[in-house]
Amino acid sequence: MYTTPQDPAVILIVDEDALTLTGVAATLDMVGYECHCARDAEAAHKAARALSLDLVICDVVIDGESGLELCKELRQMPDNEEVPVLYVSNSQAPDIIRRSHDAGGAYYLRKPFDPDVLIELVGKALWMPHLVQSRTSRYESASTPRPSGLGRRRRSEGRTVDLHRTKTQD
Numbered sequence: 797m798y799t800t801p802q803d804p805a806v807i808l809i810v811d812e813d814a815l816t817l818t819g820v821a822a823t824l825d826m827v828g829y830e831c832h833c834a835r836d837a838e839a840a841h842k843a844a845r846a847l848s849l850d851l852v853i854c855d856v857v858i859d860g861e862s863g864l865e866l867c868k869e870l871r872q873m874p875d876n877e878e879v880p881v882l883y884v885s886n887s888q889a890p891d892i893i894r895r896s897h898d899a900g901g902a903y904y905l906r907k908p909f910d911p912d913v914l915i916e917l918v919g920k921a922l923w924m925p926h927l928v929q930s931r932t933s934r935y936e937s938a939s940t941p942r943p944s945g946l947g948r949r950r951r952s953e954g955r956t957v958d959l960h961r962t963k964t965q966d
Contacts, residue, residue: 804830805850805922810840810866811884812858816907820853820884823911824918837866844870849879851921856885856896864899871900880921884909 807829809820814835821831832847834840836859844852852870856863867881883896886907896904902921905914 804828805918806830806832806847807851807853807918808832808834808840808843808847808849808870810834810837810852810854810858810863812836812855816855816884819911820914823914827915829918837861837869840866840870841873844873844876849876851880851882851918853882853884853918856883856887856892864895864901867901868899880924882917882921 807824809817809831810833811817811820812835817833817835821833824831832843834843840854840858852867854863854867858866863883863885867883870876871879871881880902881900882903882905883899883901884905884907885892889895893904902924903917905917
């Protein structure tokens with residue numbers, strides 16, 4: 797998993813339903829993520845400006861407005877361009893999964909959802925290769941030690957092997 801006690805991933809959860817916010821935040825907090833909650837677009841914008849986000853979890857509808865559009869706006873903010881989005885919803889619209897992916901969503905999870913599936917999808921979203929590289933660069937530029945060996949490589953029989961990927965590079 798991505799997180800370590802000294803460097804938890806920062807996750808913004810956006811949902812107008814307080815029960816969903818509490819449930820998602822509690823589930824992710826128990827496994828070591830740093831969670832911040834927003835119940836509307838204004839609070840989400842404020843949090844996105846103030847935090848260095850690693851992931852956004854957002855309902856597809858926020859206060860009658862499009863959560864898809866909200867996340868597009870959040871990803872246009874400086875330093876948020878690469879932040880993955882996991883959309884959640886109880887929407888039964890036939891094209892909602894396609895629309896969420898078209899809006900830049902990494903994953904879509906239908907409510908109600910299994911907490912174990914949520915944890916698994918969050919872990920997968922945080923380990924997307926371009927995000928690991930971006931996060932590693934952030935640590936190198938800040939001259940701080942990398943958590944959990946991000947970007948660590950080892951030599952194996954003349955090949956460089958990335959410890960977080962299965963593909964070898966010659």
